[in-house]
Amino acid sequence: MSNLLKKDWFGLGLVIILGSIIISFFKPAFVSPFNLYVLMLSVSLMLVVAMSQMIIIAIGQMNLSVGAIGGLVAISFTGLMEVYDLSILPAMFIGLGIGIICGFINGYITVKTGISAFIITLATLYIFKGMNLGITEAQPFYEIPEAVKYFGNAKIFGPIPYLIIIPVIITFLMWVLMNRTSLGRYMLAYGNNVQSSELMGISSTKIVVYAHIISGLLAAIGGMLVVCRLQLGTPNIGDSWLLPSFAAPVIGGAILAGGKVDVIATAFGVILVAIISQTLVIFKIDPFFVQIFLGFMILIAVFINRYREYREERRNKVFSNE
Amino acid sequence: MKNKIPDFVKTNQFGLLLLVIVFILLFTFTTDGFSSRFNIYALSRVVAIDIMIGLAMMVVILTGGLNLSLGALGVSAAMFGGWCMESMGIPISISIVLILIFGSFLGWINGYVTVKTGVHSFIVTLATMSIYFGFMTLLTEAEAFRKLPEAFTDFGSMKLFKKYISPLLLLSILTCFILYYLFKFTDLGRKLIAAGANPDAAELSGISVSRMFIYCHMLSGFLAAVAGIMLTARIGAAIPSMAGHLGFDWLLPAFLAPVIGGTLLSGGKVTVFGTMLGAILVTLINNGLYLIDVGEFWVRFFLGLILLFAVLLDRAREYFTSKNSIVS
Amino acid sequence: MSKNILELANVTKNFPGVKALDDANFRLKKGSIHALLGENGAGKSTMIKIITGVYKQDFGDLIINYNKKSFSSPNEANKSGISVVHQERNLIRRFSVGENLMLNNLPKNNLGLIDYDQVAEQSQKWLDIMDLDINPNTIVSELTVAKMQLCEIAKALSLESKILLLDEPTSSLSPQDTKNLFSLLKRLVKEQDVSIVFVSHKLEEVFEICDEVTVLRDGKNACESENIKNLDRQKLVKLMIGRDEQIIKSKENKNTLNENLLELININTDLGHKEISLSLKKGEILGLYGLVGAGRTELIKCLLGLDKIISGKLILNKEEIIIHSPQQALEKFKIGYISEDRKKEGLILMHDVLTNSGITVWSKLKKILYFLNNSIIYNHVDPYVKKLEVKTPSYKQLVSNLSGGNQQKISVAKWLASGTDILFIDEPTVGIDIKTKAYLHELIINLSKNGTSIILITSDMPEMIGLADRIITMKDFKVVGETVNNHNYDDMSASIMANIHE
Amino acid sequence: KADSSGTKVALVPGGPHPYFAAWEQAGLDAVKDFGLGKADYRVPAEWDLSQQNELIESLVGQGYNAVLVFPGDAVGTNKILGELDDAGIPTAALAGCVEQPTQAKFCFGTDTGHSAYLGTKELIKALGGKGKIAHFTGFLVDPNTTLRINAVEQAVSEAGGGVEIIQVIADIDAYEPADEKINAFMAAQGGEVDGIVTTAWVPAVVAAQALTNMGDKRIKMVGIDHDEVVLKAIKDGFVHGTMLQNPYGQGYIGSYVMDKVRQGCEFKADAPWKSTAQTDQFIDSGTVFVDINDVDTYVMAMRGISLEILETFDSTYLNC
Ligand SMILES: Nc1ncnc2c1ncn2[C@@H]1O[C@H](COP(=O)(O)OP(=O)(O)OP(=O)(O)O)[C@@H](O)[C@H]1O
Ligand SMILES: Nc1ncnc2c1ncn2[C@@H]1O[C@H](COP(=O)(O)OP(=O)(O)OP(=O)(O)O)[C@@H](O)[C@H]1O
Numbered sequence A: 001m002s003n004l005l006k007k008d009w010f011g012l013g014l015v016i017i018l019g020s021i022i023i024s025f026f027k028p029a030f031v032s033p034f035n036l037y038v039l040m041l042s043v044s045l046m047l048v049v050a051m052s053q054m055i056i057i058a059i060g061q062m063n064l065s066v067g068a069i070g071g072l073v074a075i076s077f078t079g080l081m082e083v084y085d086l087s088i089l090p091a092m093f094i095g096l097g098i099g100i101i102c103g104f105i106n107g108y109i110t111v112k113t114g115i116s117a118f119i120i121t122l123a124t125l126y127i128f129k130g131m132n133l134g135i136t137e138a139q140p141f142y143e144i145p146e147a148v149k150y151f152g153n154a155k156i157f158g159p160i161p162y163l164i165i166i167p168v169i170i171t172f173l174m175w176v177l178m179n180r181t182s183l184g185r186y187m188l189a190y191g192n193n194v195q196s197s198e199l200m201g202i203s204s205t206k207i208v209v210y211a212h213i214i215s216g217l218l219a220a221i222g223g224m225l226v227v228c229r230l231q232l233g234t235p236n237i238g239d240s241w242l243l244p245s246f247a248a249p250v251i252g253g254a255i256l257a258g259g260k261v262d263v264i265a266t267a268f269g270v271i272l273v274a275i276i277s278q279t280l281v282i283f284k285i286d287p288f289f290v291q292i293f294l295g296f297m298i299l300i301a302v303f304i305n306r307y308r309e310y311r312e313e314r315r316n317k318v319f320s321n322e
Numbered sequence B: 001m002k003n004k005i006p007d008f009v010k011t012n013q014f015g016l017l018l019l020v021i022v023f024i025l026l027f028t029f030t031t032d033g034f035s036s037r038f039n040i041y042a043l044s045r046v047v048a049i050d051i052m053i054g055l056a057m058m059v060v061i062l063t064g065g066l067n068l069s070l071g072a073l074g075v076s077a078a079m080f081g082g083w084c085m086e087s088m089g090i091p092i093s094i095s096i097v098l099i100l101i102f103g104s105f106l107g108w109i110n111g112y113v114t115v116k117t118g119v120h121s122f123i124v125t126l127a128t129m130s131i132y133f134g135f136m137t138l139l140t141e142a143e144a145f146r147k148l149p150e151a152f153t154d155f156g157s158m159k160l161f162k163k164y165i166s167p168l169l170l171l172s173i174l175t176c177f178i179l180y181y182l183f184k185f186t187d188l189g190r191k192l193i194a195a196g197a198n199p200d201a202a203e204l205s206g207i208s209v210s211r212m213f214i215y216c217h218m219l220s221g222f223l224a225a226v227a228g229i230m231l232t233a234r235i236g237a238a239i240p241s242m243a244g245h246l247g248f249d250w251l252l253p254a255f256l257a258p259v260i261g262g263t264l265l266s267g268g269k270v271t272v273f274g275t276m277l278g279a280i281l282v283t284l285i286n287n288g289l290y291l292i293d294v295g296e297f298w299v300r301f302f303l304g305l306i307l308l309f310a311v312l313l314d315r316a317r318e319y320f321t322s323k324n325s326i327v328s
Numbered sequence C: 001m002s003k004n005i006l007e008l009a010n011v012t013k014n015f016p017g018v019k020a021l022d023d024a025n026f027r028l029k030k031g032s033i034h035a036l037l038g039e040n041g042a043g044k045s046t047m048i049k050i051i052t053g054v055y056k057q058d059f060g061d062l063i064i065n066y067n068k069k070s071f072s073s074p075n076e077a078n079k080s081g082i083s084v085v086h087q088e089r090n091l092i093r094r095f096s097v098g099e100n101l102m103l104n105n106l107p108k109n110n111l112g113l114i115d116y117d118q119v120a121e122q123s124q125k126w127l128d129i130m131d132l133d134i135n136p137n138t139i140v141s142e143l144t145v146a147k148m149q150l151c152e153i154a155k156a157l158s159l160e161s162k163i164l165l166l167d168e169p170t171s172s173l174s175p176q177d178t179k180n181l182f183s184l185l186k187r188l189v190k191e192q193d194v195s196i197v198f199v200s201h202k203l204e205e206v207f208e209i210c211d212e213v214t215v216l217r218d219g220k221n222a223c224e225s226e227n228i229k230n231l232d233r234q235k236l237v238k239l240m241i242g243r244d245e246q247i248i249k250s251k252e253n254k255n256t257l258n259e260n261l262l263e264l265i266n267i268n269t270d271l272g273h274k275e276i277s278l279s280l281k282k283g284e285i286l287g288l289y290g291l292v293g294a295g296r297t298e299l300i301k302c303l304l305g306l307d308k309i310i311s312g313k314l315i316l317n318k319e320e321i322i323i324h325s326p327q328q329a330l331e332k333f334k335i336g337y338i339s340e341d342r343k344k345e346g347l348i349l350m351h352d353v354l355t356n357s358g359i360t361v362w363s364k365l366k367k368i369l370y371f372l373n374n375s376i377i378y379n380h381v382d383p384y385v386k387k388l389e390v391k392t393p394s395y396k397q398l399v400s401n402l403s404g405g406n407q408q409k410i411s412v413a414k415w416l417a418s419g420t421d422i423l424f425i426d427e428p429t430v431g432i433d434i435k436t437k438a439y440l441h442e443l444i445i446n447l448s449k450n451g452t453s454i455i456l457i458t459s460d461m462p463e464m465i466g467l468a469d470r471i472i473t474m475k476d477f478k479v480v481g482e483t484v485n486n487h488n489y490d491d492m493s494a495s496i497m498a499n500i501h502e
Numbered sequence D: 001k002a003d004s005s006g007t008k009v010a011l012v013p014g015g016p017h018p019y020f021a022a023w024e025q026a027g028l029d030a031v032k033d034f035g036l037g038k039a040d041y042r043v044p045a046e047w048d049l050s051q052q053n054e055l056i057e058s059l060v061g062q063g064y065n066a067v068l069v070f071p072g073d074a075v076g077t078n079k080i081l082g083e084l085d086d087a088g089i090p091t092a093a094l095a096g097c098v099e100q101p102t103q104a105k106f107c108f109g110t111d112t113g114h115s116a117y118l119g120t121k122e123l124i125k126a127l128g129g130k131g132k133i134a135h136f137t138g139f140l141v142d143p144n145t146t147l148r149i150n151a152v153e154q155a156v157s158e159a160g161g162g163v164e165i166i167q168v169i170a171d172i173d174a175y176e177p178a179d180e181k182i183n184a185f186m187a188a189q190g191g192e193v194d195g196i197v198t199t200a201w202v203p204a205v206v207a208a209q210a211l212t213n214m215g216d217k218r219i220k221m222v223g224i225d226h227d228e229v230v231l232k233a234i235k236d237g238f239v240h241g242t243m244l245q246n247p248y249g250q251g252y253i254g255s256y257v258m259d260k261v262r263q264g265c266e267f268k269a270d271a272p273w274k275s276t277a278q279t280d281q282f283i284d285s286g287t288v289f290v291d292i293n294d295v296d297t298y299v300m301a302m303r304g305i306s307l308e309i310l311e312t313f314d315s316t317y318l319n320c
């Protein structure tokens, strides 16, 4: 039991369950199949985005270009199908390829120059988003194949959308990566202490480049999933990813300095954020209040998570900068 | 030891200064209108505000944190100022003092919550950004204050030096000098930097790290409020959307200037003039790209490329100078 | 005649502003333990790092088994059978002990995924060999510094390399741990033909286990591969510092002791200290001895207000006081603390020497409008930095580029400069060369002669017995004994150990 | 008297957005038809008032001498319009208005409040005068949003009690948050609500898509603008109709008038201006409600409106 309490996801899980019970007590519609379906949809999309940021947080960096990569891939994917009449699979693979290339560029430049990833990805954010706007001139692509639309809207059974399949698989794979493979452990080791891990013979180049490639790949998948969902390829896809991409991992206990992330807790963070924003709609919060509510909810969520760690951390630290 | 390079040349600022000069020359000779009076004046106003925003972010980056609420805070302060001047009829000078106090107070909230909870300021200010902005829209109902005293708005369109320069730019440059003095020549400034560089060591050396962090956030709020005032004067009205939704439009200039200027994101290092030059460089490039006519949809793309190029060049300079300083 | 398994020939290494190695040579014979000695900043660690591929030499060759080699990363050195324990701690703090030990070679199951049962099992083996009573699933950050150091040695052993480089492996070990380690090292050499390079500032240790000695002075060889039998302590010291060693003078006991300056009465803390009572008199050096983990550092941190004192009284100059923060301790009560962990708590590594050595006096030196410039600080701290003979190219050098020992000097210098009435000094001579150690001892004695009261925490028994007036022994967050020091090593160590093992 | 070929018009939208795409062709056609020097569509890199100001300032540097601008902010854009006026450059607000007092020569576009009002009226008509409706709209900090919210409320209050607004969802000008919130709304209130009015581009697209996906033809929706998704949903019967604006006509006629003004034409003192909540120098570029009956022919209808405005413009508004 006390072991369970130590887990980052435990507190969040508790908050989610209790919160859901309370909400559905006041608004039974909250647990209606359609609502659960909608909830799962928004969780699906943000899950991939959060994972894409999480892996970069793991190595102690930030990727500001997550949304720009997602947007570029989304419009490439749809553009290839609409303008060049490519069928879904090739378009998809090219999309994934673009994500990988973007990630590679981020990682390679970061590690080879030693410049902070924050700066490099800030620059590539402009570059990727600039390409997106340059290509589309702000016009959406509309001709999405039926199969893609179907994937974005159909349900497997009950309220469970097809769209959730890929994010769930990704979450599982990420868990395996971060907890059961040497690559993932090396990433965390690198995030913990760059110098030490280099002294241990862990290759910075490999770690940083792989992390960014995975991040780019996930952002690409995120972009294409949003296309499935929205049924159009607008250049704005990804614009609103940045904050939620950080919020979920951090609510899940990730430390921005690196070396500590929790895949399950991040997933719970995503769910929590989705529930909060949905609750605001369900309870018909006055639009003027919505922002204020969101702000307080983020603070409260982080505090709850934080309180648990509080005593432990104080034992080991004079002053926490993490 | 053969050719000794002067210290200044080794700094990031020098590299930036060179870049700024190169771009000025480039744009002057390749575009129409870059050196026109209208354009220079317009640039001076944009730069002034971007410098101020960059400084406001820089002083929080100093602590190893970030202030995402910068834009929301600046707009809230500006709206508060609009209310003071228009609805309450408070004289300009007193209003400005009140705005600055208000901005510092919002900064204090950021700092206090960050320090007391130990949560990273990235998250704290993410939340306060929503809260400040939310309260601002709630209280103003998104109505602008546009009947501001003329003496105030005239300041925003005043032209100095044969109508080439806005007084706003002088204000920003003056602020740079004051901050430079603070960080270089005062006990307090040194403590702020030390606290940011290694909180544990600073605390055990008798510096109250919590207080220093709170000061940094207050200073950030103060500077954001100044930027808010400047923008209000420039636009001639206090408008809820003047920094975009949630104040987001300020964030990119806020990051770009200090980061290009050589401020370390992990904290403990400030480069006041670097930030100033960073802001100038970005504004210059942005302006030049519009003038060169790359096609507006591609402006961002080229801006990104040039930024990348600028930081890579800076790294090359660093490499070169450290090679040259080895004793032989 | 055994062959040279590892050789450095005419190696030079420059850092910005420093020539760390200057045409230095080194030869390691197969199956020997080779001491690499020198003052702080002599270039020992640099040499180790060149051998392991962390740095690349500017000139000269690295020769392994008579083949020229050049490693571009620590990994390559590893694969060539070289393992190392660096001077700095290099464990991943959030990982378990077991995972740290196996990190370069994590056991996998059939699916290619890490098998944590195997990790625990395999690492347990190495912990057992080291006689370490640690659960491999313990998270490293929960260990004491000493345990971490032992784990790193275990990690180096686990690679089963034929060449083992140990850079000050005993710096935070207790005498007992050191003894165990040495018998293990001897066994490795004898049974498995391992060759060892051993860096230490503790000369007794060198005489105890080493076969040959190489001494560096300012990056040059002061001697190269001397047989230890041709040397004695005096000769060795002379090689290292270029003159004879000053014998550590024991301090005169102050028998005419004044009143209590600082008194702790039945202090209980949030961290688990139980009923701690002790008193410090003016001008006295009070030793706090205890095995690592006894809670001495923690007690001091509670006194400074960093953790909560639950009950009990703290009395300064007969007045009951409460200290809320180190700032208050420094500015209001004139109490300072020299931390044992210089990298994390003692220094701002990314800042220069001047900033670090003056940080405690800024408040005092500031002029009107908070004005403070470099020359004001320089004038104040320069005497102290000079006195400690800090080896740095200039005051603008970043502290992170100084050698370990010189860093320690800076973290001491800033407290000397601050001129406090009471100083808590925590493990002041870890990683300090003998010359500086003698200086530091002299300084501590002079400080107390001039009226500063000192609480000295050290795990170095000779140091404790040399310096303290009274020695308080702590164990498990409790005070278990108090002895007046008679400066007789045998007497005192026996009575202290008796207190601990009661 | 200036020559038309010396007129260089810049058409500056608020930021990259599909709504304005027609301005580009409109400008090119105006150059061809009226012999202007230039009429270029120049887009700020971001939706950001400062970016727009910077672009406009640089355009002046490049020699543009007339500016048609979609105001990045109804109040904030005035300052730069005033400065352009000082520099002798005529300006007009296009597609959206700036608030008085202003130096813009006129506002040519859609009365945002009125359009929302008309849309709501249409919705109420379709609902047969009673039911529960929801209103989806854009950024709260955009003063236009407040105008729209008020206009919808007014239309509802005029319906005489049969209609009730059960929810207003704002700040959904980006696709993903819009998708999330609108679907959440459908899940929670989908059963109760009878009608939806949307008064911003993105919410209209997303809501149309949501209704299409749900296959729900019971809920009546009135959208805004001409996004393909909305038009298709109208054809397929999932959306009742949309309030169309006239972006092509705005760009085309706007460029024409700018040239006239540069040639010294003055607006008549007694010009039949319309008044809106924001300005009293408003010229309606035409707003039409389109439903399933005329969704295929609206382009012709718009062209007709544009031609009509153009033909009578000189005589109605100008003294040349
Ligand atoms: N990365 C670096 N950059 C610049 N100078 C360095 C660097 N590493 C070491 N030095 C300098 O090289 C010299 C040799 O340092 P080294 O760490 O090898 O000394 P050491 O013999 O190990 O000393 P100690 O006993 O104190 O550990 C010192 O003057 C140090 O300041
Ligand atoms: N009983 C205990 N339970 C948990 N942790 C302990 C316990 N005892 C010690 N520790 C850990 O060990 C550390 C205290 O050991 P530390 O080595 O700092 O003590 P010390 O007496 O100051 O020894 P030294 O100064 O010789 O290193 C603390 O960080 C604490 O977390």
Ligand SMILES: [Mg+2]
Binding pocket: C044, C045, C046, C087, C167, C403, C404
């Ligand atoms: Mg060393």
Ligand SMILES: [Mg+2]
Binding pocket: C296, C297, C298, C340, C426
């Ligand atoms: Mg200790």
